[in-house]
Amino acid sequence: MKPTKPVSPSKSVIGLGAGGHAKVVIEALRLSGGHEIVGLLDPKPELWNTDVLGVPVLGGDDLLAAMKAQGVDLAFIGLGGVGYTGPRRKLYQLATDQGFQIIPAIHPQAVLSPSAQLGEGPTVLAGAVINAEATLGDNVIINTGAIVEHDCVIGSHVHIATGAVLAASVTVGDGAHIGAGSTIRQGISIGEGAVVGAGAAVVKDVAPHTMVAGVPAKIMERREAGVPGSR
Numbered sequence: 647m648k649p650t651k652p653v654s655p656s657k658s659v660i661g662l663g664a665g666g667h668a669k670v671v672i673e674a675l676r677l678s679g680g681h682e683i684v685g686l687l688d689p690k691p692e693l694w695n696t697d698v699l700g701v702p703v704l705g706g707d708d709l710l711a712a713m714k715a716q717g718v719d720l721a722f723i724g725l726g727g728v729g730y731t732g733p734r735r736k737l738y739q740l741a742t743d744q745g746f747q748i749i750p751a752i753h754p755q756a757v758l759s760p761s762a763q764l765g766e767g768p769t770v771l772a773g774a775v776i777n778a779e780a781t782l783g784d785n786v787i788i789n790t791g792a793i794v795e796h797d798c799v800i801g802s803h804v805h806i807a808t809g810a811v812l813a814a815s816v817t818v819g820d821g822a823h824i825g826a827g828s829t830i831r832q833g834i835s836i837g838e839g840a841v842v843g844a845g846a847a848v849v850k851d852v853a854p855h856t857m858v859a860g861v862p863a864k865i866m867e868r869r870e871a872g873v874p875g876s877r
Contacts, residue, residue: 657681659720659749660713662737664688664696664703667726670771670790672699674753675722681749685713686724707737710744721746723767723785727805729841729857731821735803738767738785748785756788765802783820792824801838810842819854828863 657680661668664686675681685704688694693703710721721741725734741748748767752758755772762776765784770776773791780794783802788794792806795813801820806812808826816830819838824830828846835851842848843859843866852858857867 657720658684658718659722660684660710660718660746661686661701661722661724662688662707662741663724663726664690664693664698665725668698668701668724671722671724671751671769672701674751674769674771675749677754678752681720684718707740710741710746714744714746719745719747720749722749722751723769726787726789727823728807728825729823731803731805731823734785734787734805735821738803759796789826795832807844825859 659681661683668686672683675683683701685702686698687705687707687709688703689706694705696703723734723737725737727734738748750768752770753772756770756774758776759778761778762780764782767785768782769787771790774788775793776788778796780796780798782800785803786800787805789806789808791809793811794800794806797815798812799817801818803821804818806824810824810826810828812830813832815833818836821839822836823841825842825844825846827844828842830848834848836842837852837854837856839855840852841857846859846863847861848858848863855869856865858864859866
């Protein structure tokens with residue numbers, strides 16, 4: 647299916663992903679204003695010709711080039727995910743490789759310190775807090791009600807899930823997932839590609855590509871880098 651509605655290139659944005667996470671991103675963008683969401687792309691044919699909160703699902707990711715040809719230069723990543731963050735990272739790379747700018751989706755009820763530094767395309771949802779001199783990489787999700795305390799350093803393609811709390815000076819490597827309701831003690835290092843289970847209490851450093859869970863958190867699984875994900 648090809649887009650048929652004319653678009654306004656300067657503010658038009660296309661979303662990648664048409665699942666549940668796309669809903670909260672759409673609402674955050676609408677509340678913050680400034681963009682026209684012209685459509686969503688998703689590889690699942692059963693979603694094509696449907697809509698998400700009134701935004702049409704136009705087709706698959708192969709339509710990115712057509713949107714670019716129409717003058718749409720902006721995109722957002724509407725894919726969340728639990729655990730492995732590879733599919734979201736893949737989408738970000740796909741869009742940026744085709745020349746799209748990934749816009750920030752920051753809910754107006756999020757709290758951002760003026761000294762915090764955010765990379766490209768962050769998603770920061772309602773009730774989230776990012777405190778003084780925290781640093782975020784590109785394509786990071788700080789989900790609903792999550793707290794990133796002062797001086798934390800968050801790598802790119804990280805998902806800090808709903809209600810997670812990172813105390814001061816926590817370091818999180820690229821592609822890690824911090825599960826819903828988990829707590830990370832101050833000064834802890836979470837390695838690249840690591841997964842912290844929902845509700846875990848992390849009091850020791852977590853090695854790269856390691857899954858931990860429980861109170862206190864213990865190693866549940868080790869896996870090789872680059873575990874494949876699907877989109």
